Amino acid sequence: MGLRRKVTAIEVKQRGKHRCPSCRSLVRLERIAFGIWRCPKCGFTFAGGAWTPQTIMGKALAPEELKEVEAQKAKWKEAVK
Numbered sequence: 001m002g003l004r005r006k007v008t009a010i011e012v013k014q015r016g017k018h019r020c021p022s023c024r025s026l027v028r029l030e031r032i033a034f035g036i037w038r039c040p041k042c043g044f045t046f047a048g049g050a051w052t053p054q055t056i057m058g059k060a061l062a063p064e065e066l067k068e069v070e071a072q073k074a075k076w077k078e079a080v081k
């Protein structure tokens with residue numbers, strides 16, 4: 001019971017708006033992969049917390065890391081098919 005409540009709290013947090021470390025806009029960040037967030041406004045992609053971007057230190061991803069994210073997304077698309 002306690003766990004369900006915790007998960008709900010996490011989901012609510014995920015839906016909230018967060019400030020983009022790049023353009024400073026208050027936006028609904030997209031979680032594109034585990035711990036990877038993207039700003040829908042400027043397209044800035046960065047690594048943050050696994051569940052919420054709260055712990056973001058504004059770390060931009062290196063090109064190799066972004067490639068890894070793209071590969072992961074492609075894999076997920078395959079799995080959905």
Ligand SMILES: [Zn+2]
Binds near residue numbers: 043
């Ligand atoms: Zn942004």
